[in-house]
Amino acid sequence: MTELARPAVRDADDTARRRYLESTGRRRFVRFWREFVRRRPLGTAGAVLIIVMLLTAAFADRIAPYDPVEIRFSDLLQGPSFQHLLGTDPFGRDVFSRIVYGSRTALLVGFSASFVGCTLGLVLGVVGAYFGGKVDQLVQRLMDVLLSFPLIVIAIAVVAALGTGEDKIANVIAAITVPIIPRVARVVRSSALSIVNMPYIEATRAVGSGAVRIMFRHIAPNVFAPYLIMLTAFLGQAILLEASLSFLGLGVFEPTPSWGLMLRGAGMQFLEQAPWLAIAPGVAISLAVFGFNLFGDSLRDALDPRLRTA
């Protein structure tokens, strides 16, 4: 049976074929991005913003001139100057350094929440579409419940139940992951539904593949494009959510540098006296989310043939 489906190939041929496939794969990859940069200036601008942010996070300790959590009572609430590019906060901490280190928090929360949320959504969507019937109904109802549940309640419950503190970033990530799951599961399910009944799935089953192999080896790769698009889109959203939750006092806690948290306390309190405290973190949040949204949008246009310009 297996002999028929997969004719035995001599080792040498096999490596040659694999090498060929890999090289064309790489060539296609390069061609795709070259085309992307040429035809989508907005998406490229987004990609540049993302790269800048990644570099900032990676080299935060070299870029930041001061320790982001060190309190200096001699430098309280100073305006922007050459010593302190974006001024200092009411604890004398350097705002620029806090923004630089804040990129780590934002990226960590954004990447983890988006990746976990999208992956769980992918699994649930594919499982629902593949099994159909009662399993599908159950998954869908569960997703409906999560979808109609206000984020604030989830966030507060997770944060209150698991505790808060400097080392509890995982809780914030968990709170942000939950609302992403059902949104991804919905999209993946509808894409997967159109694949489930295709002849090649039938063929794979006839060859003797199990459900798990069919779902993750044959269906999942075909819903990878929407998955990738949603991953970038939700990355921006997750960063925005982290900022909003921290702003409400439900996210990351002092002294961890977080952009939303910087807006919360001093940013509001000293709005007239020290406007840089409110402006700088907001600009950082907006640029980050803006970058991911621009990139995600263009990626969608590039991957979705229906939206491509003829």
Next chain:
Amino acid sequence: MRRYVAGRLLLMIPTLVGVAILTFVIMRAVPGDIVALKYAGSPVPQSVIDDERHQLGLDKPMWAQFTDWMGEIAHFDLGTSLWTGHPVVEEILVRFPLSLELAIIATLLAITIAIPLGVLAAVRQDTWTDYAIRLFSIGGLAMPSFWIGLLMVLATITFFGWAPPLVFTAITDDPIANLSQMVLPALSVGYRYSAVSMRMTRSTVLEVLREDYVRTARAKGVSDSIVVLRHALRNGLVVTEQVFNLNGIGKLLVDAVAHRDYTLIQALVLLLASVFVLINFVVDMAYVVLDPRIRYS
């Protein structure tokens, strides 16, 4: 057709029951109830605390509290707030007119900006006009609305030396004072909405412009105006949904959770979930009415 509608209506019930159970369990899993929070740090004898718990019915077993609540819901009674002692309906109604007014102004503002710009961007796809409009709209999605609000207050203070008054004036008392108070929040919320609906308008018009696509839609028995109408409807509903999620009522919810005001939280979550589920139902029904393929299957 009738069976489909009935089926969709019935499906709303398990979703709402799921939301009810989840809210109930989650809030009770969070450490500290309202009595504990109220007397935290003060030397009150345990008997007082027990009495208060008894009065609020918090000493009953979980399942009993849940069935009591479900019984009240079945009589359309949302209960009384544990924190203020006022009926939950009153607590919500006090905030509702403000939320609604803000929602209406912001939505009108959003649609006035979004539709012409969205159409323009689609017609000029991949030109600098399109890029500029998309930058404007993606920017709206990227900026947190609380930050836009903060910046607007800052700008009016610095450039006009004017700060919005802190005391709220109802529109019935003094329409001009009321509207001048609503301008900033409506702008900051409206910009965000306009970003959402601008993107939708753009992609809808793009779809309509793709001739093959429209031909397919026609072949399926959908006329152009219906393609647009269907998307326009979705557009409007998304905005409504956001309104219910964020403003006024949202603040009430945050406070309620901070106080562990179980009855208020449960009522609010269930209300928000119902609005959400109903909106989705209306969207699905609109599809049924507008798309003959679903109607006849």
